[in-house]
Structure formats: C-alpha cells, structure tokens
Amino acid sequence: MDGINSTIPYPTAPTSSLPALGRLRGHSTKQIQDALSNLQLLYWPPASPPLPAKLALPKRVTRHLIHDDSVPDSGYASAEGEDDDEEDRESQQVHESSENEQDEELELLRCDPFERNFAIKWVTGFVSRSDVWVEASTSEEEAELRSEILEQVISILSAFSGGEEETEVALTRTFSFLTHTPEEEIKVELNDAPLSSNDHTSVGLQSWGSAILLAERMCKDPAEFSLVTHKPLRILELGAGTGLLSIVAAKLLPLTTTKIVATDYHPDVLANLSQNVLTNFPAPSTRIEVLPLDWESPKYTAPLDAPFDIILAADVIYYPEHAKWIKGCVEQLLARPSPESPEGGVFWLIIPLRTTGRHEGMSCTVDALFPDVSNLTGLDSELAVLYREESGRHVGVGRADEGGYKLFKIGWANAKVGV
Numbered sequence: 018m019d020g021i022n023s024t025i026p027y028p029t030a031p032t033s034s035l036p037a038l039g040r041l042r043g044h045s046t047k048q049i050q051d052a053l054s055n056l057q058l059l060y061w062p063p064a065s066p067p068l069p070a071k072l073a074l075p076k077r078v079t080r081h082l083i084h085d086d087s088v089p090d091s092g093y094a095s096a097e098g099e100d101d102d103e104e105d106r107e108s109q110q111v112h113e114s115s116e117n118e119q120d121e122e123l124e125l126l127r128c129d130p131f132e133r134n135f136a137i138k139w140v141t142g143f144v145s146r147s148d149v150w151v152e153a154s155t156s157e158e159e160a161e162l163r164s165e166i167l168e169q170v171i172s173i174l175s176a177f178s179g180g181e182e183e184t185e186v187a188l189t190r191t192f193s194f195l196t197h198t199p200e201e202e203i204k205v206e207l208n209d210a211p212l213s214s215n216d217h218t219s220v221g222l223q224s225w226g227s228a229i230l231l232a233e234r235m236c237k238d239p240a241e242f243s244l245v246t247h248k249p250l251r252i253l254e255l256g257a258g259t260g261l262l263s264i265v266a267a268k269l270l271p272l273t274t275t276k277i278v279a280t281d282y283h284p285d286v287l288a289n290l291s292q293n294v295l296t297n298f299p300a301p302s303t304r305i306e307v308l309p310l311d312w313e314s315p316k317y318t319a320p321l322d323a324p325f326d327i328i329l330a331a332d333v334i335y336y337p338e339h340a341k342w343i344k345g346c347v348e349q350l351l352a353r354p355s356p357e358s359p360e361g362g363v364f365w366l367i368i369p370l371r372t373t374g375r376h377e378g379m380s381c382t383v384d385a386l387f388p389d390v391s392n393l394t395g396l397d398s399e400l401a402v403l404y405r406e407e408s409g410r411h412v413g414v415g416r417a418d419e420g421g422y423k424l425f426k427i428g429w430a431n432a433k434v435g436v
Contacts, residue, residue: 028059030126031136038142042153046162049143049150053166056136056173059127133177140174141188148410164373164418192229194236194265203236203268207259207293226419227367228258228331230411232265234424239269243327243363249274253325253350255312255343256333257281260290260305264297266329267304278320280310312342317349324352328364340382347427348400354429364400364427369419370407380423390430398429 028034034055036044126132143150147167154160194203235242243250244266252270254263257279267277279294281287291307298304306320315321328351334340343366352362371377390401404426410419 028055028062028123028126030129031056031059031132031139035136035139038139038146041143041146041150044150046159046166049163049166053169053173056140059123060133060136061176137174137177140170140177143170144174161373167418192232192261194233196236196269197238203265205232205261205264205268206296207261207264208289208296209259225258225332225369226411227369227422228261230408230422231329231331231365231367231424232261235262235265235269242365244269246270246272250276250327251323251325251352252277252327252329253321254279255310255328255330255346257290257307258286258331260293260307262329262331263305264294266327267298273304275304276320277305278308278325279305280308280321282309282311284309310346312339312346315346315349321350324362325350326352326358326362328362330364330366332368333366334368334379334382335376337379337382340379340386344386344400351400351429354398361398361429363403364425366425366427368423368425370421370423371418372420373418376418383423383425387425387427393430393432396431396433398431400427401430402426403428403430 035052036048144167147170151160151163151167154163188209190207190209192205192207194205196203235244239245249272250270252263252266252275254260254266254277257263258281260279263277263279267275270277279290281290287307287309294305294307308321310316310321328347330343333343347364351364352358354361366383368380368383370380384402387400387402390403393399393401402425406424407421408424409421
C-alpha cells in the first residue's frame, strides 16, 4: 500500500515499536511516521521487482596471474581458481541462509495474531485520540502534515480488513447520553465496521462526531427537537450510517405508534445499520425500519410515500451535489404546514466545519441552497433556515480535520408569516 516514506531498514514487532498512546501528545511527528512505516513494512511490504524472462550469464574471463598465456596450464592454477570459487559459493550460501532465516522470522512475526491484534488496537486508539496529537502541533505546516498522517492511519486501519483472507477489523462502541432527568441515561451500542478504502460511499460504516453531538443534544432536551410523546410521530434519518440518531430517537420515544425509518445508500452500511438496530432492539421489535435511499434518484415507495414530522441528518455532505440532492428529498418528504400542524415538519442537519482536505467548505453548500428565513421574499412556502448554531471542537469527539460544527434547523416558511 502507498504510504509514509520509510526510514526503517527492517520491521520489528508492533509491541516493541509502537509508542505509548497515553503519551501521544508528546510524540513527535517523526516518531509516529517511523512507527507507521514499521507497520507498513511488516504487513504490506513492497513487492520485489520481477526477474527478467531470460537470465544472461556474464562471460567469465580467466586471468592468468601465475602462468603466461603461452604456457600450458599445469593444473595448479586451475586448482587455485576452484578454491576461490568454492569460497565464493560458501560465502553466497551463508548470505542466502541468513536472508532465508530473516524472511522466516519476518513471516512468523507477520502471522503472529497477538502482534497483529496489538497493532489493530493501537491504530484504532490513535484515530480516536488523534485530535490531541494534531492540536499539539507547533506550526500550521506541522498541523497539516499531521492531518495528512491521520488520513494515512485511517487507510492503514482499512487495509487491515482489505484482504479477503484477513479478519475484518471492527470496533464496538458504547455511548451513554445524559437526559433531562439526571438519573436516566440513554445507552447505545454500535458496531463501527471497517471502511472501504476504494468506495467513499461506505463512510457510514463509522460513527462520526456530528452524529454523536446531535444525539447528545437530543437526549438533553428532547422537546427542542419535537421528540415528545403526546402524539405519534413519523421520523426519518437520511444517511443514517450506524443508526445512532434513529436509535436514540427510538429510545427517547417509547410509543410503539412512532414510526422511525433509517435510510442509507451503501449495501454494507445498510447491513451494519440493520445489525446495530437489532443489537439495541432485539427481535421481534420493529421500532426502526431500515431502507435504502438514493438521494440522486429517490424512489418514494412505502413507507416513504407519506410525509415525516422530523427528518434528521448528520455529516452527510461530502460533495457539492449532496446538498442539492438532499434538498430535493426533504422537499418531498418533510410534512408541510396544515391545520393540525401549522408549522409543518422540521429538518435537523448538523455538519462538521472542515478547514482542510478535500471536503473543506462543504457547509457553504447548505447556506447557498437553503435561504435564511429573514431573506425570504415570496409568499409561497419554501424550505428555509429557521435557526443555525455554530460550536467549536469537542475534545475526544470527531476527527482532527473537524474544526467545529454547524447545526441547522430547517423548515417551511414564507415572507408573509415568517415561519
């Protein structure tokens, strides 16, 4: 695999080469680079160059150091040459034997399950604590380099599960969210499956910081998000990923008449999402229905043939067209104002503020497509930003490239009535 330039001549065991994560803030960029280079050389060594189809043997020229060319060889000189050849062969055999022993030792180390599991746990722990390391940078240039290294660490974590014969790397995460009642907690157990290094649509296999922060807010103040139990609700999650928001909503709303639909696109994400729902609501519970939804070409068949009171989405915009597609889905699926519900439904969207990398500035696409309610000029109802809130980084939550978060409350409004 492509990665960090290696300065490691020969890989060593992960248990002896990986620096302690407890002192991660104090480790230099080079220390981490060397540690990662060691992992790459151990588990993904560079391929040996192919041998030529035909090996051309060099012509051997006998130099007559003892006898003149014109004098017949008595045999002593030939015997001397044979002795030299024998020494060369013995030296070559010793060298080859040493190389073979090294290769065998390296292969045994590579296949050692304890060392491999230690490496996987270290890489997983590094990703979860990476914000501390990146924040300890002494310059903007070093911060950018460390962010790039973090991307490579994530690639290594994915590569551990990349081979068909290799064991998949997954992480079970347990979340405990405080509620408005101090004695109560909402507990959620999720499986964060390995990311595909070749398919960007598989990002939903991981629980991202935006979803965690919105789930925390929902638990602290359910009423703010209309998660009250005085009436049945229809709730939709777009780009549900691991299903954190849908599962939290279901635990906050024990009414069986509440309909929650969690949607995503990637087949592996949907499979992992279904498993997470089953983990938190063992069969035969039907609290959450898992369905595929392609934002670009949506199919509004049941249960997507009726409007929803609440739509939730977290960290779902990675390319400019995503915001456009999502707006089209929300226009179709969010409940419009009616005599029973004068304000109509609400779309809650939270996205990270990424200041570096290929997803930098994606929050601007939301502002461009959803006008602020104060800027509306028409009398027809349209989707507008009713409220927005920015927050800074949260220690221990989210990736290093997430400089903060923006929360949008979006609903139907017009120039005459505002909301």
